[in-house]
Amino acid sequence: QTPSGKYYVSVVCEVPEMECSFSENRTICLDLGVKDYCVTNEKVHYPNPKPLEAALKQLKREQRCLSRKTKGSHRYERQRVKTARLHERIVNIRTDYQQKLSTAIIREASVIGTESLQVKELLMQDDTYLSRRISDCAWGEFLRQLKYKAQWYGRKLIQADPHFPSSQLCSVCGHPNPAVKDLSVRTWTCPVCGIVHDRDENAAMNIEHEIIRILAMRQ
Numbered sequence: 001q002t003p004s005g006k007y008y009v010s011v012v013c014e015v016p017e018m019e020c021s022f023s024e025n026r027t028i029c030l031d032l033g034v035k036d037y038c039v040t041n042e043k044v045h046y047p048n049p050k051p052l053e054a055a056l057k058q059l060k061r062e063q064r065c066l067s068r069k070t071k072g073s074h075r076y077e078r079q080r081v082k083t084a085r086l087h088e089r090i091v092n093i094r095t096d097y098q099q100k101l102s103t104a105i106i107r108e109a110s111v112i113g114t115e116s117l118q119v120k121e122l123l124m125q126d127d128t129y130l131s132r133r134i135s136d137c138a139w140g141e142f143l144r145q146l147k148y149k150a151q152w153y154g155r156k157l158i159q160a161d162p163h164f165p166s167s168q169l170c171s172v173c174g175h176p177n178p179a180v181k182d183l184s185v186r187t188w189t190c191p192v193c194g195i196v197h198d199r200d201e202n203a204a205m206n207i208e209h210e211i212i213r214i215l216a217m218r219q
Helices: 051-067 074-108 119-123 128-137 139-153 199-218
Strands: 027-032 036-040 045-047 111-115 156-160 187-189 196-198
Touching: 027 074, 027 199, 036 074, 036 199, 051 074, 051 128, 074 139, 111 139, 111 199, 119 128, 128 139, 139 156, 156 199, 196 199
Parallel strands: 027 111, 111 156
Antiparallel strands: 027 036, 036 045, 187 196
16 A cells, blocks of 8 residues: 555566667667756767656645644644545656656667666765755666566666766766766867767767676677
8 A cells, every 4th residue: 555545456478578679789778867867879869757756845834834834633634635636646747658668678679788877976966956856857767677678578687887977988988087077068079189079978988888898798
């Protein structure tokens, strides 16, 4: 039973092996972010639905209303269920988007490359606003879905080292630019080769280079 009063039943059954057509020898690498949910090495931007941010004003109002009710009363219970349903709706929007996006990516490629995010460290920052937006993305759940779907469909899911500086390297000449550590820098020009980079697109291409290197080492 969920806090909103709904019941769910799980049924275990055997199913035949799933078949899924996909592009042979196609590698899709993802740079996960907050502005866009993820950007691929093919410069495809997937928008971030931001379900918590969209419902935050209403959620604050409902929680404030709940705090004014007498605990144990009928009005408190009605407001508690109303607040729980709003939380449930936020989770459902996020989960639906992640399931559809992860399935679409798995169907399109035989190799999927991502970065290894240390989400707990990111959430320990002093910036409360940024921490809330990171929590709203739920990257850990998205990567979990990619992992088990890759196993289902026989894909290769490879993750780059957590300390790999994907955003700071020029994807053309490899020159490191420490100034890109500032998250407000969305575009930058390489001082060596003069190429203008979009922060997320450049990171996705660097992840692709790293994934290709890891694949070559494993062969």
